[in-house]
Amino acid sequence: MLVLDLVATLVFGVSGGLTAVRLRLDVVGVLALATLTGLGGGWIRDVLIGVTPPAGLADWRYLTAPMIGGLVTFFLHPQLDRINATISVVDAFGLGLFSVAGALKAVEHGLGPLPSTLLGLTTGVGGGVLRDIVIGVIPTVLRKGELYAIPAVAGAGVAVLGSRLELTTPVVAAVAASVTTGWRLLALWRGWTAPEPVRAAAAP
Amino acid sequence: MLVLDLVATLVFGVSGGLTAVRLRLDVVGVLALATLTGLGGGWIRDVLIGVTPPAGLADWRYLTAPMIGGLVTFFLHPQLDRINATISVVDAFGLGLFSVAGALKAVEHGLGPLPSTLLGLTTGVGGGVLRDIVIGVIPTVLRKGELYAIPAVAGAGVAVLGSRLELTTPVVAAVAASVTTGWRLLALWRGWTAPEPVRAAAAP
Amino acid sequence: MLVLDLVATLVFGVSGGLTAVRLRLDVVGVLALATLTGLGGGWIRDVLIGVTPPAGLADWRYLTAPMIGGLVTFFLHPQLDRINATISVVDAFGLGLFSVAGALKAVEHGLGPLPSTLLGLTTGVGGGVLRDIVIGVIPTVLRKGELYAIPAVAGAGVAVLGSRLELTTPVVAAVAASVTTGWRLLALWRGWTAPEPVRAAAAP
Numbered sequence: 001m002l003v004l005d006l007v008a009t010l011v012f013g014v015s016g017g018l019t020a021v022r023l024r025l026d027v028v029g030v031l032a033l034a035t036l037t038g039l040g041g042g043w044i045r046d047v048l049i050g051v052t053p054p055a056g057l058a059d060w061r062y063l064t065a066p067m068i069g070g071l072v073t074f075f076l077h078p079q080l081d082r083i084n085a086t087i088s089v090v091d092a093f094g095l096g097l098f099s100v101a102g103a104l105k106a107v108e109h110g111l112g113p114l115p116s117t118l119l120g121l122t123t124g125v126g127g128g129v130l131r132d133i134v135i136g137v138i139p140t141v142l143r144k145g146e147l148y149a150i151p152a153v154a155g156a157g158v159a160v161l162g163s164r165l166e167l168t169t170p171v172v173a174a175v176a177a178s179v180t181t182g183w184r185l186l187a188l189w190r191g192w193t194a195p196e197p198v199r200a201a202a203a204p
Numbered sequence: 205m206l207v208l209d210l211v212a213t214l215v216f217g218v219s220g221g222l223t224a225v226r227l228r229l230d231v232v233g234v235l236a237l238a239t240l241t242g243l244g245g246g247w248i249r250d251v252l253i254g255v256t257p258p259a260g261l262a263d264w265r266y267l268t269a270p271m272i273g274g275l276v277t278f279f280l281h282p283q284l285d286r287i288n289a290t291i292s293v294v295d296a297f298g299l300g301l302f303s304v305a306g307a308l309k310a311v312e313h314g315l316g317p318l319p320s321t322l323l324g325l326t327t328g329v330g331g332g333v334l335r336d337i338v339i340g341v342i343p344t345v346l347r348k349g350e351l352y353a354i355p356a357v358a359g360a361g362v363a364v365l366g367s368r369l370e371l372t373t374p375v376v377a378a379v380a381a382s383v384t385t386g387w388r389l390l391a392l393w394r395g396w397t398a399p400e401p402v403r404a405a406a407a408p
Numbered sequence: 409m410l411v412l413d414l415v416a417t418l419v420f421g422v423s424g425g426l427t428a429v430r431l432r433l434d435v436v437g438v439l440a441l442a443t444l445t446g447l448g449g450g451w452i453r454d455v456l457i458g459v460t461p462p463a464g465l466a467d468w469r470y471l472t473a474p475m476i477g478g479l480v481t482f483f484l485h486p487q488l489d490r491i492n493a494t495i496s497v498v499d500a501f502g503l504g505l506f507s508v509a510g511a512l513k514a515v516e517h518g519l520g521p522l523p524s525t526l527l528g529l530t531t532g533v534g535g536g537v538l539r540d541i542v543i544g545v546i547p548t549v550l551r552k553g554e555l556y557a558i559p560a561v562a563g564a565g566v567a568v569l570g571s572r573l574e575l576t577t578p579v580v581a582a583v584a585a586s587v588t589t590g591w592r593l594l595a596l597w598r599g600w601t602a603p604e605p606v607r608a609a610a611a612p
Contacts, residue, residue, distance in 0.1 A: 020550070021605045023546065024552065024604075024605075025546070025550050025551060025552065026550075026551075026552045026601065026602040026603060026604045026605075027602050027603045027604070027605075028549065028550060028556075028557040028558065028602050029546075029550035029551065029552075030605065032549075032550055032557070033550070035526075043456070047251055047256070047455055047456065048247070048251065048256060048257055048258065048261060049256060049257050050254075050256030050257065050458075052455070052456060052457060052458030053456055053457050053458065053517075053519060053523065054456065057456055057519075057523050057526075057527075058519060058520065058523055060520055060521075060522045060523070063522050063523065063526065064522070073605075074605050075605075077605060109257075111257060111261075111262060112262065112264055113264075114264045114267050114268070115257065115261050115262055115264070115267065118239075118261075118267065119261075129338070133337060133338060133340075133541060134537070134541060134546070134547060134550070135546050136340045136541075136544045136545055136546060137340055138227065138229070138233075138338070138339050138340060139338060141232065141236075142224070142229050142230075142232060142233035142236055142237070142338070143229060143230075143233065144228065144229065144230045144233075148232075149232040149236070150232065193230065194230040194231050194232050195230060195231045196228075196230045196231070197225045197228075197230075197231075197234065197277075197278050197279075197281060251455055251460070252451070252455065252460060252461055252462065252465055253460060253461050254458075254460030254461065313461075315461060315465075315466060316466065316468055317468075318468045318471050318472070319461065319465050319466055319468070319471065322443075322465075322471065323465075333542070337541060337542060337544075340544045341544055342431065342433070342437075342542070342543050342544060343542060345436065345440075346428070346433050346434075346436060346437035346440055346441070346542070347433060347434075347437065348432065348433065348434045348437075352436075353436040353440070354436065397434065398434040398435050398436050399434060399435045400432075400434045400435070401429045401432075401434075401435075401438065401481075401482050401483075401485060
């Protein structure tokens, strides 16, 4: 479980590092965006539920995982660009893992079903949102053309429901994470997107 | 009181939702910006004073109010565009309510007059600031041409002063909120703005 | 020590105020950016380690220092533009002070060497990062062409090492802050920059 978590953090770190490389930032930017993308979602969740210092800050293994991802990107980004599809697939597994783990942690700390589901979503997408906020663009997860948040909410919701029904946690976690990851992979493969507002809005 | 609070949250949610619709975001963007605008100010305040999880996260009624605002926007935004003036008026009431409630909550948790006043301001304008940060524009409240923060500070300050003088809380809250809301409505009506730096700065 | 800290906060406040003046914001924008730049790094650190309310929020002296910096900027910015070099030098002292004080506070609260070093960095650069996030530009500290974060990490790391070795705190703090400030001043003087990713990335 810890290994899975660290691998997901590393992959999210690579995503942050690649963003920094594309913006031609230096080594500080690469490491900072990698760390923020890999750990930011968990930091926000832990601060909101009052777990301070956050696990992803106090434990050096969590801190080093995204930095390794960032350093790999720093040195090997031309090769990484070629395996973009692979990164998207691993990212989908990370999304499932983070969303479900985040939701279950919120339940453990006594939050209700709706807050726990939203904190699962926050854990899954928060790092990427922080990355995009720092570089001043509208977060990818909010823009049209990607189905990313809805699978995360679904998996987090299934996890919360399962823990309400007092099912065995590892089973619940595995099923819930599969919902998120599977739906996300299908969306990538089929090009599914989220619904848009009725009628086109006037140009801004 | 709770009803007033929920209505204000819903209206702030509509404001966030309208921003998302104008940027042509999908349903995820509409709901996320609505929630952030409606509840973000209270979240920042509660995290800063150590109330975790924040009331606006733990209570499903607070979570659903801005989402309802967001969904209404999602489906009815062409009609909402026509009642923009009404929304500004309701928003002025929300600003008064949030700023005063935020300042009084900070006082209750033992903070001094200056921090409490600033936390009142944070509660009133924080959601809109987060909304603008997420979409990558300079927060409306910081830009020229609107008098928004100063009435919020004034109302929060009156509330803090009143509670220092140990006046009856409901009376203090009503007077203080009227200061903010009244001043804001006058500013809207008269086109008042905040002072600008002496002499024009060189173009950036 | 308190005086040094307040002077650093005031200088960081001037930096935030100047940014606001250049963007032609009004008095609200000047005060808000000054406060955020002067105190934001400490707020993030304190929220992450669970010290709420943050010292920089609860103590009116910390709150007023950056506001005074902001007001000075508001009225005297044409003169301040002429002493930009002086401001950079004082800022380098502030960076050293904040990074080292932040790292030592994290150690005191039981965090390990790596988290404490990163929280030192956060304290030193966090205010400027928040300032840049609010105005929607990529944080200066992440961009190429400046050596700012690495001296901060170095000083924070020296402070953590010194406290691990149980050396006298004032000596450790003075040496560590000199590392950050000295390196930063040398970088300013010599035009040093941080390493960039291998091979140029494709244009974004």
